Amino acid sequence: MISRSELKGPSVHKYQVCKSGLESKKNPIGLATYKVPDFPVNVSLESLIAEGKITLCSNQSRINVGVATCGRAAGAMDIYNNLEKRDWCGAVRVFKVGCIGACYAEPLVHIRTPEGKHYFYGNVDMSIFWHIIKTAEEKPGTKTLPFLWAITQESKTGILRGIQDMELIKVQNSGFRDFFQPQVRRISGRCGLIDPENIAEFAAMGGFGALEKALFRLKRKQIIDIIRTSGLRGRGGAGFPTGDKMNIAYENADLVRYVIANADEGDPGAYMDRVLLESDPFSVLEGMMITALAIGASQGYIYVRHEYPMAVHALKKAINCAHKVGFLGNNVLGSSFSFDITLVESGGAFICGEETAMLQIMGGKRGEPQLRPPYPVRQGFQNHPTVINNIETLANIPWIILNGAEAYRELGTPKSPGTKIFCLAGDIKRMGFIEVPLGTSTKVLIEKIGAGDKESIKALQIGGPSGGIVPYKDFSLDYETVESAGAIIGSGGLVTLNKKRCMVDIARHMVNFMASESCGKCSICRGGLLELEARLLTLTSGKGYPSILTEIEALSKAISSISLCGFGKTAATPVTTTLTYFRDEYEAHVNGKCPAVFCKPLINFEIVLPCRECHACHSVCPSGAVKRRTDKNERLVVDSKLCIKCWACYEACPFDRIRIVSEELHGKDDRNHS
Amino acid sequence: MTEKLAAWEKLSRNDKLLINMLHLIQEEQGYISRNRLAELAEKAEVPVSQLQGLVSFFNSFRTYPAGKHRISVCYGTACYAKGAPLINDRLVDELKLKDNIDTSSDGLVTLEHVYCVGACSRAPLIVVDGEISGKIKSHQVPLILESLRRKE
Numbered sequence: 012m013i014s015r016s017e018l019k020g021p022s023v024h025k026y027q028v029c030k031s032g033l034e035s036k037k038n039p040i041g042l043a044t045y046k047v048p049d050f051p052v053n054v055s056l057e058s059l060i061a062e063g064k065i066t067l068c069s070n071q072s073r074i075n076v077g078v079a080t081c082g083r084a085a086g087a088m089d090i091y092n093n094l095e096k097r098d099w100c101g102a103v104r105v106f107k108v109g110c111i112g113a114c115y116a117e118p119l120v121h122i123r124t125p126e127g128k129h130y131f132y133g134n135v136d137m138s139i140f141w142h143i144i145k146t147a148e149e150k151p152g153t154k155t156l157p158f159l160w161a162i163t164q165e166s167k168t169g170i171l172r173g174i175q176d177m178e179l180i181k182v183q184n185s186g187f188r189d190f191f192q193p194q195v196r197r198i199s200g201r202c203g204l205i206d207p208e209n210i211a212e213f214a215a216m217g218g219f220g221a222l223e224k225a226l227f228r229l230k231r232k233q234i235i236d237i238i239r240t241s242g243l244r245g246r247g248g249a250g251f252p253t254g255d256k257m258n259i260a261y262e263n264a265d266l267v268r269y270v271i272a273n274a275d276e277g278d279p280g281a282y283m284d285r286v287l288l289e290s291d292p293f294s295v296l297e298g299m300m301i302t303a304l305a306i307g308a309s310q311g312y313i314y315v316r317h318e319y320p321m322a323v324h325a326l327k328k329a330i331n332c333a334h335k336v337g338f339l340g341n342n343v344l345g346s347s348f349s350f351d352i353t354l355v356e357s358g359g360a361f362i363c364g365e366e367t368a369m370l371q372i373m374g375g376k377r378g379e380p381q382l383r384p385p386y387p388v389r390q391g392f393q394n395h396p397t398v399i400n401n402i403e404t405l406a407n408i409p410w411i412i413l414n415g416a417e418a419y420r421e422l423g424t425p426k427s428p429g430t431k432i433f434c435l436a437g438d439i440k441r442m443g444f445i446e447v448p449l450g451t452s453t454k455v456l457i458e459k460i461g462a463g464d465k466e467s468i469k470a471l472q473i474g475g476p477s478g479g480i481v482p483y484k485d486f487s488l489d490y491e492t493v494e495s496a497g498a499i500i501g502s503g504g505l506v507t508l509n510k511k512r513c514m515v516d517i518a519r520h521m522v523n524f525m526a527s528e529s530c531g532k533c534s535i536c537r538g539g540l541l542e543l544e545a546r547l548l549t550l551t552s553g554k555g556y557p558s559i560l561t562e563i564e565a566l567s568k569a570i571s572s573i574s575l576c577g578f579g580k581t582a583a584t585p586v587t588t589t590l591t592y593f594r595d596e597y598e599a600h601v602n603g604k605c606p607a608v609f610c611k612p613l614i615n616f617e618i619v620l621p622c623r624e625c626h627a628c629h630s631v632c633p634s635g636a637v638k639r640r641t642d643k644n645e646r647l648v649v650d651s652k653l654c655i656k657c658w659a660c661y662e663a664c665p666f667d668r669i670r671i672v673s674e675e676l677h678g679k680d681d682r683n684h685s
Numbered sequence: 686m687t688e689k690l691a692a693w694e695k696l697s698r699n700d701k702l703l704i705n706m707l708h709l710i711q712e713e714q715g716y717i718s719r720n721r722l723a724e725l726a727e728k729a730e731v732p733v734s735q736l737q738g739l740v741s742f743f744n745s746f747r748t749y750p751a752g753k754h755r756i757s758v759c760y761g762t763a764c765y766a767k768g769a770p771l772i773n774d775r776l777v778d779e780l781k782l783k784d785n786i787d788t789s790s791d792g793l794v795t796l797e798h799v800y801c802v803g804a805c806s807r808a809p810l811i812v813v814d815g816e817i818s819g820k821i822k823s824h825q826v827p828l829i830l831e832s833l834r835r836k837e
């Protein structure tokens with residue numbers, strides 16, 4: 012146990028690092044009883060919490076605009092700028108927050124009024140500005156209500172530790188309720204409610220409580236034991252028990268140890284790490300600090316994807332801020348524990364998410380995966396024991412330390428305890444970032460939360476490019492069940508694919524991705540994948556031949572059995588799973604037909620009657636293929652010789668009169684037997 | 686020797702990471718020139734070939750200049766399924782790009798691919814000079830290019 016040095020009620024005002032610290036001094040609403048002590052010591056947790064409450068649960072209205080990447084993509088910055096520049100006469104403050112998870116509802120604006128009521132507005136545009144303003148000014152009229160999505164109330168006014176502390180008191184948009192109701196927000200409860208750059212708001216929402224407990228009330232071994240009994244499994248893909256990994260490093264004879272947070276979230280379709288980093292970066296830092304404390308590391312790294320500029324920005328700010336208030340650096344919170352974090356920005360290579368490849372890059376070498384053992388936890392960065400954990404794994408650690416292993420195991424399955432964040436994308440109505448107990452069924456995720464239409468959904472792509480594409484059916488989302496379905500949970504990306512998506516083309520796309528990301532060390536991996544892609548391209552361009560499916564099968568098998576690392580071993584999974592479950596589509600392609608009417612060489616566009624002659628198709632067609640027929644009846648037609656199959660007419664037609672057809676090329680012998 | 690490279694010496698041993706320096710260099714001119722690479726190699730006391738290996742390993746490092754504006758089409762699974770290839774094909778068409786050339790001949794636009802920027806709910810999306818726009822349709826491409834031309 013680390014002895015606690017004396018901490019007298021110091022203040023964040025001394026440091027003036029956080030926005031709130033500066034602003035509340037300028038505009039000291041609710042500060043009447045809060046005195047600024049004059050001795051310069053590190054800030055205490057209590058004063059941070061008090062500081063955070065001033066802005067979080069203030070006696071002014073607070074407007075939160077979600078401006079994480081997903082919000083920005085929907086134009087949230089315009090909304091924010093417009094609200095921010097309004098003269099509120101000091102009665103309202105506008106904040107930039109992260110993402111609450113309901114990405115489908117972006118831009119999302121949420122207002123907290125002084126009595127602890129929260130008003131949610133989704134899909135905000137200029138037309139409902141007035142209602143937002145009225146609500147914030149606490150004059151919501153009856154005209155406001157139709158635009159409102161939901162109202163919640165803090166269970167005790169002024170106490171807000173996460174979204175789970177709010178009671179739903181009115182729902183206007185039932186989808187919004189269905190999206191949140193099945194969820195359990197243990198580790199993502201703060202996301203979208205706090206200003207991610209403000210360490211005080213993080214603390215006021217229960218942040219750093221676990222760090223304080225770990226520093227002053229637990230022995231290092233106890234921390235590890237709690238994590239071990241909780242049964243937390245790594246969220247980065249492999250599902251290795253996190254506590255065991257910590258213990259191996261703890262018991263190592265080498266006393267120089269490192270912690271690395273793996274934020275190289277490479278799986279397309281999974282973005283939980285991004286949301287956590289952009290919306291609640293301090294929780295990841297807290298998880299890292301506790302891990303470092305337990306294993307005895309004094310230096311940590313965060314290996315973050317370059318494609319997430321907002322996450323990089325949030326991390327830089329968070330690390331700087333934590334340094335200034337004494338949560339990072341020497342003698343954290345006055346204890347004898349010292350810890351520093353350095354950011355490493357990756358450059359866009361999927362394989363670098365693999366831990367040994369990442370270590371190569373950090374050592375200044377090409378990111379070629381190395382044979383394990385030795386595992387990084389025994390011999391990692393600069394050959395010292397290194398615990399590498401995924402961002403979501405780290406974000407779980409503070410919750411477990413605060414609430415205990417037993418509480419953690421209350422949710423989930425015995426072998427996969429706890430909650431897991433999934434990202435819903437693809438062909439469903441309500442896309443977003445959700446947290447549910449492990450073992451929740453796909454039916455709940457896709458149909459209830461995501462509002463997917465069961466009839467039109469064909470397949471689920473789980474676990475990133477090296478996961479699998481499996482037919483949509485009801486199964487439990489835990490590590491074991493998903494594996495028996497032929498896929499992996501991986502990092503938790505769920506892309507739903509409907510009947511319009513061509514499985515052969517999607518498989519080809521993924522193989523193309525994997526081929527370009529292969530490090531090239533094993534020739535079967537890069538070369539084999541390129542060969543495989545060429546075969547799939549032959550199929551999608553309508554030049555298939557009878558033996559091609561056996562060739563594809565043999566190649567996929569060779570790639571997965573001969574490759575050395577996890578990347579190569581799983582690279583062909585999209586092909587093997589689609590070939591197993593959607594073989595009929597492959598066979599149709601051999602005959603020159605694309606059942607999903609997607610592959611350009613195999614489809615044609617037609618205008619079907621009755622056509623309203625609105626000319627939308629004609630005006631968007633870039634190749635002049637939409638023409639007026641000059642013979643008998645002067646209707647619009649698509650000239651298949653000029654058509655470049657860009658789908659512009661299909662997308663533009665307001666009456667759905669464009670049909671895409673694909674017919675088997677039976678009897679044609681001009682097919683290329685390459 | 687530029688300021689950015691001078692930062693190397695001030696870094697503590699734990700912070701001396703070549704990849705971070707490469708990002709700094711790329712930020713300067715939008716690409717990593719041979720000269721800069723040689724300077725870094727000298728500073729960091731590593732062979733230039735090692736740095737070249739590192740640069741060529743990553744998608745985001747360029748070794749030749751880019752166009753004035755950069756458009757990245759997201760080719761992640763969700764965006765791909767929802768029509769990213771249609772946007773890409775239209776861009777290639779409008780910019781008259783030929784095999785393996787990613788910049789239009791007037792030097793206006795460089796077209797790149799990115800594999801998921803983590804906003805899959807807005808698929809398909811493109812990133813124009815760092816600004817993300819979601820739910821793009823291929824027939825909007827000419828408008829997007831027009832607005833870039835007008836900025837000139």
Ligand SMILES: Cc1cc2nc3c(=O)[nH]c(=O)nc-3n(C[C@H](O)[C@H](O)[C@H](O)COP(=O)(O)O)c2cc1C
Pocket residue numbers: 244245246247248249250251253273274275276277278361362363364365366367399400401402404405576577578
């Ligand atoms: C090809 C490949 C890609 C990977 N990509 C990631 C990634 O993007 N993020 C991640 O956290 N782990 C990734 N991993 C897993 C890591 O190697 C490592 O197991 C993980 O970071 C350990 O953390 P955890 O125990 O918290 O899951 C990848 C593994 C492989 C084989």
Ligand code: FES
Pocket residue numbers: 279280281759760761762763764765800801802803804805806808810
């Ligand atoms: S697939 Fe395009 S943002 Fe994720």
